Amino acid sequence: MTKVITYGTFDLFHEGHYRLLQRAKALGDYLIVGVTTENYDQARGKLNVVDSLMTRIENVKKTGFADEVIIEESIGQKVSDVKKYKVDIFTVGSDWIGHFDYMAEYCKVVYLERTKDVSSTMLRNQNFKIQRIGIIGTGRITGRFLMESKSVSGVSVQGVYNPHVESAKRFAKKYGIEVYETKERFFENTDVIYVASPHETHYEYVKEALLHDKHVLCEKPFTLQKEQAEELFAIAKERNRILFEGIKTAYCPGFNKLIDIACSGLIGNIRYIDVCFTKLENKNTRELTDTMYGGSFLELGSYCLLPVFKLFGWEYEDVDFESIYGTGKIDLFTKASFKFEKGLATVTCGLGVKSEGRLLIAGTKGYIVVDAPWWKTTYFEVHFEDTTRVEKYSDRFLGDGLRYEISDMLNQINGNNKSEFKLTRKESVAMAGVMEAFLNKEGKG
Ligand code: CTP
Numbered sequence: 001m002t003k004v005i006t007y008g009t010f011d012l013f014h015e016g017h018y019r020l021l022q023r024a025k026a027l028g029d030y031l032i033v034g035v036t037t038e039n040y041d042q043a044r045g046k047l048n049v050v051d052s053l054m055t056r057i058e059n060v061k062k063t064g065f066a067d068e069v070i071i072e073e074s075i076g077q078k079v080s081d082v083k084k085y086k087v088d089i090f091t092v093g094s095d096w097i098g099h100f101d102y103m104a105e106y107c108k109v110v111y112l113e114r115t116k117d118v119s120s121t122m123l124r125n126q127n128f129k130i131q132r133i134g135i136i137g138t139g140r141i142t143g144r145f146l147m148e149s150k151s152v153s154g155v156s157v158q159g160v161y162n163p164h165v166e167s168a169k170r171f172a173k174k175y176g177i178e179v180y181e182t183k184e185r186f187f188e189n190t191d192v193i194y195v196a197s198p199h200e201t202h203y204e205y206v207k208e209a210l211l212h213d214k215h216v217l218c219e220k221p222f223t224l225q226k227e228q229a230e231e232l233f234a235i236a237k238e239r240n241r242i243l244f245e246g247i248k249t250a251y252c253p254g255f256n257k258l259i260d261i262a263c264s265g266l267i268g269n270i271r272y273i274d275v276c277f278t279k280l281e282n283k284n285t286r287e288l289t290d291t292m293y294g295g296s297f298l299e300l301g302s303y304c305l306l307p308v309f310k311l312f313g314w315e316y317e318d319v320d321f322e323s324i325y326g327t328g329k330i331d332l333f334t335k336a337s338f339k340f341e342k343g344l345a346t347v348t349c350g351l352g353v354k355s356e357g358r359l360l361i362a363g364t365k366g367y368i369v370v371d372a373p374w375w376k377t378t379y380f381e382v383h384f385e386d387t388t389r390v391e392k393y394s395d396r397f398l399g400d401g402l403r404y405e406i407s408d409m410l411n412q413i414n415g416n417n418k419s420e421f422k423l424t425r426k427e428s429v430a431m432a433g434v435m436e437a438f439l440n441k442e443g444k445g
Contacts, residue, residue: 002028004089005081007072009036011049012123013059016093016115023112024091025065032085033060034072042253043396044075047407048124048153050416082106121153128414131215132158134180134190136205137197138171139286141219145194146175148402154410161186162197187212192413194246195219198286200293203228206243210235215242217409220302221435222428224293229432233425242412244405245431247302250423251404254377254395258359258370259310261393266382268365270311271343275304275359277375278333278350287351291328297321297336297438300349303375304336305431306423307359308347312340314430321441326352329442336438376401 006024010017025031035057041049051059053071060066070081082090083106090103093114103109133155135142146157159178162168172179180186187193193209195202195218203223209216210232222245223229236243249255262270277300281287287294318339323331332352338345348355357372366384370377382391398404408419439445 001030002089003030003032003085003087004028004091005032005034005078005085005087006091007034007036007078008092009041009046009049009120010056010060011051011120012127013051013056014118014120014123016118017059018063019115020093020112021060021063021065027089027091027110030067031065032068032070032081032087033066034070034078034081035060036072039253040073040075045151045398047151047403048410049120050124050127050411050414078103079106124154128154128410129191131155131191131410131413132189133192133194134158134186134214135160135177135194135196136162136186136209137195137219138162138164138167139196142171142194142196143175144400145196145402145406146177148400149406151399151403152406152410154414155192155406158190159186183208187214190214192217192242192409198290198293199298200224203232206232207235210239210241210243213239213241215409215413217244217246217405220245220247221298221431222302223432223435224298224439225436226429226433229429233429242409244409244412245302245423245428246402246405247306247423248401248405249303249306249375249377251408251419252377252397252401253404254379254397255307255375256422257393257395258368258377258380259307261380261382262311262361262363262368266365266391267361267363267367269342270361270363272362273308273311273343273345273360274362275307275345275374276348276350276355277303277357278348278353278355280354281351288326288330288332289328291330292444294328295323295331295334296349296351297323297331297334298435299351301334301336301347301434301438302431304347304349305434306427307361307374308338308345309427309430311361312338312342312345314427316340319434319437321438323442324353331442334438336434 004027087107089108091110094111095114097111160168161180168179192215195205206216206218287299316338320337322335324333326332333350336347359370359374361368368382370380376397378397379394
């Protein structure tokens with residue numbers, strides 16, 4: 001009996017997939033089809049897969065060509081599958097020519113001609129119109145956002161708006177996008193607005209964008225008042241628009257794995273969280289010159305609140321802030337101490353004090369530690385009373401990480417809503433409440 005194996009994502013199952021499987025089956029007597037998991041696709045940068053693993057498997061099965069379907073979870077699995085299933089022929093489409101020649105050491109390799117003019121990428125782009133993104137603001141993050149958006153198929157950064165027209169022009173020229181001098185023209189030509197303007201302007205811009213029926217991705221901190229956040233989410237709901245806060249960490253695979261492990265009971269009941277984020281800033285930056293809305297807590301606090309709210313919930317009993325100030329009462333370092341029903345949390349942020357950006361989650365059976373930069377989680381360890389027992393976990397973090405939130409936003413817009421739990425409205429509203437409490441305490445509310 002000749003055994004044949006092939007692999008693929010098989011998203012939005014199409015004729016090319018059907019013909020590939022038909023010819024793969026014809027190469028032998030028994031066909032094994034490996035279908036990729038969502039995690040594996042994410043890890044190799046394929047972020048916009050629409051169909052679930054179950055749907056993709058069902059579609060492969062429906063062809064009647066597969067005698068067995070297996071799951072492909074990681075790079076390097078192919079060789080062990082060939083050995084395990086005693087495979088004679090490995091086959092894939094001609095788009096992979098040369099790529100799998102190394103498999104010839106273990107079995108025969110056949111590249112089948114790829115069917116012309118059809119692919120999942122093409123279908124994804126046809127089924128869902130390209131979302132034209134408009135950027136408000138031209139700070140450092142927007143440049144990174146723009147570069148990251150290039151790795152997500154289905155979006156295109158159309159143009160930029162900034163009341164400082166000269167900055168907008170410079171930015172647009174650098175990145176080859178349009179510059180819109182009036183908001184009317186800006187809204188006319190865009191579907192999704194990325195708000196990355198100074199913190200205190202978020203509320204007005206988000207509201208305006210929603211009232212123009214745009215979807216909105218707003219940089220952290222979303223708003224500086226709880227009521228404003230609630231109002232914006234209510235408008236988004238009423239107008240059926242997607243609105244979410246761009247705390248990139250929330251959408252990254254490593255951070256999500258960390259939260260899953262922390263919630264799994266492995267370290268028992270979580271009782272204490274210690275989280276720190278510091279970034280030494282140049283003295284002339286907005287963060288260190290804006291006496292009203294500059295400073296470390298507004299700049300970095302959202303990141304630190306994320307694991308705390310994810311693990312303890314957003315309803316804290318008490319919070320206390322202590323800061324070290326620079327000129328103009330700008331907080332160079334802030335420590336926020338939270339009391340929750342389930343435990344305690346310490347959040348420290350610094351723009352003028354350097355510390356280790358570490359996340360520690362302590363439980364009744366053990367603790368999890370993520371070294372700096374924990375907000376780009378790629379690796380973490382679980383420790384126990386028995387110091388010889390250490391469990392190690394890792395995951396990919398591609399590029400600047402913004403691609404994950406852009407891709408999740410696109411999925412939400414296209415109705416493939418699988419990511420809302422990663423940063424909920426309630427969490428964003430509660431974070432706005434913490435920002436408000438901090439500003440009130442500073443006498444800036
Ligand atoms: N395939 C093919 N002809 C096509 C598209 C895909 O023969 N027009 C083959 C691929 O070469 C691969 C298998 O089908 O062997 C599964 O490919 P997959 O990556 O799932 O499909 P694509 O349409 O190429 O997906 P994407 O656009 O997301 O890369």
